[in-house]
Amino acid sequence: MPKFYHDDEAWADIAPLPQDDGGLHPLAAISYSDEYSEAMGYLRAVMAKNEYSDRVLGLTEHIISMNPAHYTVWLYRANTISEIGRPLQDEIAWLNPTALKHMKNYQIWHHRHTIIDALGSADGEAEFISSMLEKDSKNYHVWSYRQWLVKRFDLFDKPEELEWTHSMIESDVRNNSAWNHRYYIVVGGREGKLSVELAKQEIGYTQAAIRKAPQNQSPWNYILGILRAAELPKSTLKDFTCEFADVQRPEEVYSSHALDILADIYAEEENSKENAAKALELLATKYDPIRANYWNYRKGLLDQPNIAA
Amino acid sequence: MSLVSGPGRAAVAGLPGDMHLFVDKHVRYIQRLDSRKDELEYWLTEHLRLNGLYWGLTALYLLGHPDALPRSGILDFVFSCLHEDGGFGAAPGHDAHMLYTVSGVQILATLDAFGELEDRVKGGRQKIGKFIADLQDPKTGTFAGDEWGEQDTRFLYGALNALSLMGLLDLVDVEKAVQHVHSCANFDGGYGTSPGTESHSGQVFTCVGALTIAGRLDLVNQEKLGAWLSERQLKNGGLNGRPEKKEDVCYSWWVMSSMAMLDKLHWIDGEKLTKFILQCQDPELGGLADRPGDMVDVFHTVFGIAGLSLLKYPGLEEVDPLHATIRHS
Ligand SMILES: [Zn+2]
Secondary structure (H helix, E strand, C coil): CCCCCCCCHHHCCCCCCCCCCCCCCCCCCCCCCHHHHHHHHHHHHHHHCCCCCHHHHHHHHHHHHHCCCCHHHHHHHHHHHHHHCCCHHHHHHHHHHHHHHCCCCCHHHHHHHHHHHHHCCCCCHHHHHHHHHHHCCCCHHHHHHHHHHHHHCCCCCCHHHHHHHHHHHHHCCCCHHHHHHHHHHHHHCCCCCCCHHHHHHHHHHHHHHHHHCCCCHHHHHHHHHHHHHCCCCHHHHHHHHHCCCCCCCCCCCCCHHHHHHHHHHHHHCCCCHHHHHHHHHHHHHHHCHHHHHHHHHHHHHHCCCCCCC | CCCCCCCCECCCCCCCCCCCCCHHHHHHHHHHHHHCCCCHHHHHCHHHHHHHHHHHHHHHHHCCCCCCCCHHHHHHHHHHCECCCCCEECCCCCCECHHHHHHHHHHHHHCCCHHHHHHHCCCHHHHHHHHHHCCECCCCCCEECCCCCCECHHHHHHHHHHHHHHCCHHHCCHHHHHHHHHHCECCCCCECCCCCCCCCHHHHHHHHHHHHHCCCHHHCCHHHHHHHHHCCECCCCCEECCCCCCECCHHHHHHHHHHHHCCCHHHCCHHHHHHHHHHCECCCCCCEECCCCCEEEHHHHHHHHHHHHHCCCCCCCCEECCCCEECCC
8 A cells, every 4th residue: 555645644744855856857757656756755854854763764664665775765764773772673573574575685684784783693593594595595695694694693613504504505406605605614714724524524525415416516616615725635536526527438427527627637647648638628529618718728738847737 | 877677678589690789779778768757667776877877878888879878968967966075876865875986987987077077076086086985994905885884895896996097096005905805715716795705706807806906916816717707608608697597698797807807708608608698689679688588778788788899799899897988098
């Protein structure tokens, strides 16, 4: 149901301010939605007299429901909340369904950020995040927010965090955001070096995921990241990559990513340059020809002495 | 400039054999955008008006029709968005924000109008520079978008971009900004919005752009990042923003301009990508969509055309991969 202000007693003291559209076509007739137009007029009016009140809170809520991307409205709402001392839990309770309605909006996230930060508690946030990811499991804002929570409330060592990440990977092994989050909690967000034991555990975990979908970039990137963090050589993966690619049997390659790593492993071995060249050749001609120039560049590097790939 | 999508859609099936860029249709599409004030979406996208103007203007320059919009009208609008403190809002009555300030500066640079800025606002260039510089976080070197405090590598790039266009880079701590960008490098070679967040082509563009402006590409693992960027190309020729996501015309710009700065543009198949971009045109009413069959809009129109410019599509002006503006020769 549309909401109007001109016949509302509570707003009788306010004269809405008209739209100034900047003079590009000042005389053009404006007939956009009366409801939105009127609400904006009242907002301009209360902003002009710096009013912070419950009714302003309601007005911003109304405008946000029509146009959540209007950042000025959010800013004014944030100021109103602090001016009138609105309980932050109430704001979060309002924000939850609003965020679900407007998944790709930037402002909502920053707003939530500041409120949870001020509240000093992440209680209920995991449930909220799950409900967001149910609608869009790769939403960039949600995952970034989750990382912020992990850091702000030091959740790195909470077993639930890794378990949850595992469940997200389990439900979609191709979810790159989930793999990135796993890296963040295992290595990226922490200080210090990754232990060899933990690295081995992660390598085993990732190998199982790769076997489910060998042509999936995310776990391959992840496993290489783990190797680097633990300062282990790529050759650690030699037997594993051979499960998916063998240069002697060019018809039976199940993963271009395996072939890519194999090329690097061969390039670093004594007397295996020929195999490295074969692997890159297969990528350039058969398994990833759209990037032939890249693979040929890599092949060219093989002829240079002492190139560590 | 209106951000309203449509009215048309990109063709669903591939266009017939001789595919080409419908230059005149796109010019008219952009000219008409601002005459759609009777549509609600025109007003709902008001928070993007100044960006939209910049996108439309850049598209027209690239298409070789720089005069298709009236210069004085554009400048009137741009100056009406400028606040006392040197920041630009998206439209009159909108708060100042980094994103619009950058668009404002880019438009002034494109129109070569810094002289007119000084005529209208004494010391205008310095004021804008100060607005931007004040948004740098002295502790971390990164930038906020506005007084509200949201931080993102998009704002950092925007700041360095605008300041370098105005010759005012010395107003900020570039070295600190560089260190912050460096801390956003991920294990897969890409960059995110802040340290540890997922690699994303758009953020890669902002980080590589910032480091290019600062002259610090030596900090980038160029081969690894180049490989990650080239992996964004899918079998249909289009580029995606992250692994396992769908292709989208705007990534033609974010991915390719990054590759151009790294001198690795030849690592993707330009012919296939050109075909994909051309398929995203509405051959009737002009404009480009994110992918074939979807509604067109000015955002995808400019970044599709800018992508074609990087691919040296015949007849287009040359785009500057670093500033995302027209290259002034
Ligand atoms: Zn897009």
